[in-house]
Amino acid sequence: MFCPICKGEFREGFTHCDNCNVDLVEDLNNINVKIDGEFMLCPQCHTEFHEGQTGCPDCGLKLVRAVIDKNDEYVFLEEPVFERVDSTQEFNNLWRHYCEIEPSQAVTVLESMDGEMLKKVMDLLDQNDINFMFVEPNEAASTLGSIFGVNSPLERPFPKIVVKREDEERALTLLANSSELGLFEVPEELVGDDDEEDDDE
Numbered sequence: 001m002f003c004p005i006c007k008g009e010f011r012e013g014f015t016h017c018d019n020c021n022v023d024l025v026e027d028l029n030n031i032n033v034k035i036d037g038e039f040m041l042c043p044q045c046h047t048e049f050h051e052g053q054t055g056c057p058d059c060g061l062k063l064v065r066a067v068i069d070k071n072d073e074y075v076f077l078e079e080p081v082f083e084r085v086d087s088t089q090e091f092n093n094l095w096r097h098y099c100e101i102e103p104s105q106a107v108t109v110l111e112s113m114d115g116e117m118l119k120k121v122m123d124l125l126d127q128n129d130i131n132f133m134f135v136e137p138n139e140a141a142s143t144l145g146s147i148f149g150v151n152s153p154l155e156r157p158f159p160k161i162v163v164k165r166e167d168e169e170r171a172l173t174l175l176a177n178s179s180e181l182g183l184f185e186v187p188e189e190l191v192g193d194d195d196e197e198d199d200d201e
């Protein structure tokens with residue numbers, strides 16, 4: 001029997017690792033029970049996911065089961081594979097208004113490496129019934145680049161969120177007026193009356 005966290009091997013009769021306070025498993029390469037406190041982790045950007053996602057919206061990579069050990073280090077519960085997932089399928093499950101948008105119709109409303117920010121913006125668009133699509137940075141070259149540590153924004157395009165041209169103004173106004181985001185510079189004339197100005201700075 002093995003401890004899924006410290007990976008120590010135990011003799012017959014043991015069922016629990018007291019050091020890690022976790023039940024032992026039979027096979028470290030195929031942990032088929034849920035481990036206390038486990039979540040999904042992106043093997044590349046180390047973003048944690050706790051809501052059943054299978055892919056990282058930022059990196060587009062398959063998430064890996066993981067826990068945090070006593071030293072606050074991530075421990076993988078399965079071998080990390082740097083495999084891309086088809087995000088469209090997953091996004092369709094998460095957001096009602098996620099849809100394919102023709103490139104000729106698409107206008108970018110956000111370009112960012114910040115996975116949290118991307119998700120917030122998609123939540124916001126979805127809640128306000130605006131159709132949108134997530135566009136991954138260009139393909140194989142950029143994924144290889146980031147795995148090998150090349151992270152220069154010059155060499156690596158950002159993931160984007162696009163909306164249809166007809167929704168552009170509504171989307172930008174929405175994002176500009178969101179108190180949660182605060183990053184957007186929108187031309188004055190696009191921003192309507194704003195009765196909840198909170199200027200914390």
Ligand SMILES: [Zn+2]
Pocket residue numbers: 003004005006007008017019020021
């Ligand atoms: Zn242990």
Ligand SMILES: [Zn+2]
Pocket residue numbers: 042043044045046047056057058059060061
């Ligand atoms: Zn990631």
